[in-house]
Amino acid sequence: MTIRALEKVSVGQNGIGAFILQCKRMDIHYCDHSGSSRGMNIFIRSMLQKFAASHPQIEFAVSPRPRKHPVMIGHYINGNQKSICVKNMEPTEILKKAELLRDASGEKIKRVNKSVKSINPSVRGIWSPYHGKGITV
Amino acid sequence: MKRVRLERLSSQLLAAPPARTISASRFASRAPRASTSSPRLRTTACLQIRCQSTTVSPDLIYEDEFIQEDPEEVDPRTLPLPSPPPSRAQYSAKLAALHARLSLSPRLPLETLARALIDPSADSNTKFNNTNLAYLGASLLQYHTSEFLVTRYPRLPLAITFAAMKGYAGPEVLQRVARAWGVEAAAAPGEEVDPGYLQFDPLRPTVEMKKGGYVRAESAEIARFKWRRGMSSRVTYDNAFGEMVPGQASVSNMHMAAVSNEHNEREKILRDAAQNAHANFVRAVVGAIYLHCGRENAKSFVKSHFLSRTLDLSNLFEFKVPTRELARLCAREDFEAPVARLESETGRMSRTPVFVVGIYSGKDKLGEGAGSSLDEARVIAAQNALKSWYLYSPGEVALPSDTFAEDAAPWKPVYIDIGEIIS
Numbered sequence: 001m002t003i004r005a006l007e008k009v010s011v012g013q014n015g016i017g018a019f020i021l022q023c024k025r026m027d028i029h030y031c032d033h034s035g036s037s038r039g040m041n042i043f044i045r046s047m048l049q050k051f052a053a054s055h056p057q058i059e060f061a062v063s064p065r066p067r068k069h070p071v072m073i074g075h076y077i078n079g080n081q082k083s084i085c086v087k088n089m090e091p092t093e094i095l096k097k098a099e100l101l102r103d104a105s106g107e108k109i110k111r112v113n114k115s116v117k118s119i120n121p122s123v124r125g126i127w128s129p130y131h132g133k134g135i136t137v
Numbered sequence: 138m139k140r141v142r143l144e145r146l147s148s149q150l151l152a153a154p155p156a157r158t159i160s161a162s163r164f165a166s167r168a169p170r171a172s173t174s175s176p177r178l179r180t181t182a183c184l185q186i187r188c189q190s191t192t193v194s195p196d197l198i199y200e201d202e203f204i205q206e207d208p209e210e211v212d213p214r215t216l217p218l219p220s221p222p223p224s225r226a227q228y229s230a231k232l233a234a235l236h237a238r239l240s241l242s243p244r245l246p247l248e249t250l251a252r253a254l255i256d257p258s259a260d261s262n263t264k265f266n267n268t269n270l271a272y273l274g275a276s277l278l279q280y281h282t283s284e285f286l287v288t289r290y291p292r293l294p295l296a297i298t299f300a301a302m303k304g305y306a307g308p309e310v311l312q313r314v315a316r317a318w319g320v321e322a323a324a325a326p327g328e329e330v331d332p333g334y335l336q337f338d339p340l341r342p343t344v345e346m347k348k349g350g351y352v353r354a355e356s357a358e359i360a361r362f363k364w365r366r367g368m369s370s371r372v373t374y375d376n377a378f379g380e381m382v383p384g385q386a387s388v389s390n391m392h393m394a395a396v397s398n399e400h401n402e403r404e405k406i407l408r409d410a411a412q413n414a415h416a417n418f419v420r421a422v423v424g425a426i427y428l429h430c431g432r433e434n435a436k437s438f439v440k441s442h443f444l445s446r447t448l449d450l451s452n453l454f455e456f457k458v459p460t461r462e463l464a465r466l467c468a469r470e471d472f473e474a475p476v477a478r479l480e481s482e483t484g485r486m487s488r489t490p491v492f493v494v495g496i497y498s499g500k501d502k503l504g505e506g507a508g509s510s511l512d513e514a515r516v517i518a519a520q521n522a523l524k525s526w527y528l529y530s531p532g533e534v535a536l537p538s539d540t541f542a543e544d545a546a547p548w549k550p551v552y553i554d555i556g557e558i559i560s
Contacts, residue, residue: 017445056237
């Protein structure tokens with residue numbers, strides 16, 4: 001028994017194998033009377049049903065919030081939430097915001113410096129100074 | 138590795154659940170006891186019907202006067218159920234969203250998914266919790282994982298195979314998978330809770346999934362005195378991850394209330410309740426897919442959610458004497474004896490030297506390693522040579538389960554290795 005095993009846990013990458021939409025719940029708040037909710041009320045009446053039907057993975061919760069601006073809040077699988085105030089917006093703009101919430105991963109916004117991020121080892125390997133012809137100075 | 142008899146496991150589950158008894162241990166003291174000769178017998182029988190059950194027994198007669206006569210008896214219809222009733226599953230937005238998020242087939246009803254979310258610690262009745270589904274799912278998960286590993290890496294040592302099984306299908310991984318599916322646990326299980334939450338109670342006994350394996354006669358001594366148990370005996374006695382099945386003596390909370398009448402004392406174990414509940418939910422989903430959508434769908438589900446995860450098997454090895462093992466390998470395979478040669482070096486007299494050592498068998502280079510001393514580099518080179526031997530893979534080969542299909546191609550035997558070098 002010269003080999004012992006170390007315990008490691010496999011790492012999942014969303015989209016390799018199965019894809020799970022990261023937005024799991026969307027709260028939609030509106031006000032019946034305020035002018036800032038006018039676009040939101042039209043969105044709820046005319047567009048939301050179609051949007052919700054095309055995204056069964058997301059749980060939609062519509063609730064009034066009197067005397068407040070309309071808000072959409074996305075809840076994500078990693079536990080984060082993202083809220084967007086949609087006051088005075090047109091219904092088409094609100095639809096764009098809803099799509100933004102749907103497509104977000106829930107991670108914090110980070111600057112991406114490297115164009116490729118991978119956990120797989122490089123095919124070419126890391127450059128080594130001890131191999132090859134060497135460098136003549 | 139273990140043979141699975143799926144048809145024997147699953148036939149009982151497709152039968153409609155009969156009416157449920159008020160059997161939760163929580164109510165055990167309050168529930169009336171049946172006595173064979175008493176006139177209360179019929180009352181007891183009707184009390185044991187689950188209030189919101191869809192099953193109706195023909196001789197259901199309510200004799201309320203018996204209940205009225207005894208002030209100590211509580212009408213079970215007023216007691217809350219331990220878990221949400223299956224009829225509520227159709228009205229849960231969370232459950233429907235989870236169903237869609239996993240891209241489950243419409244053939245898998247929401248009621249079954251709701252049942253998969255109920256842990257035995259929340260509802261002890263096996264007709265309503267996920268125990269049976271999880272047992273079936275664990276069999277499938279372990280079967281597909283082991284056939285994948287054995288055919289893909291035929292030279293893997295047994296210890297590494299067990300560790301890889303755990304890395305792909307162990308409880309810790311299943312908990313991570315459940316979290317990645319967006320499953321949330323309920324604060325406390327109960328009738329009024331949304332069926333889309335995972336229902337478990339960390340303070341109550343549950344059933345730990347012990348798929349495969351037997352209790353060793355000397356299990357108490359192994360646990361206490363750390364007796365050695367060999368690798369090959371683990372195939373027969375231990376579970377799919379090479380871990381010993383705990384015996385009677387190691388069960389700590391034997392005094393806790395009964396989980397259910399169907400299970401014996403050994404199965405009342407509680408360690409990491411959240412991990413256990415999440416893992417059982419994931420297994421139960423696999424079992425439910427097998428029952429409702431068939432074998433092929435369950436297989437592709439396991440492949441896409443578990444076997445597609447990344448696990449670097451070369452990180453699992455820990456060698457004791459790699460140089461000796463490599464020498465034995467070369468002797469066994471009739472290679473020339475391995476020789477370590479220094480290939481390049483830098484900074485020998487400095488504080489950060491680097492030596493690159495290659496191990497050669499005749500003219501063939503078996504492995505190469507870099508280290509900060511000559512000995513270290515040689516050992517690392519031997520390890521790399523051994524890893525490249527053990528991690529040989531014939532590539533994408535047919536799996537034994539491919540032949541289950543009706544129009545399957547005839548089975549071509551896969552590569553089988555003669556075994557480990559020093560076992």
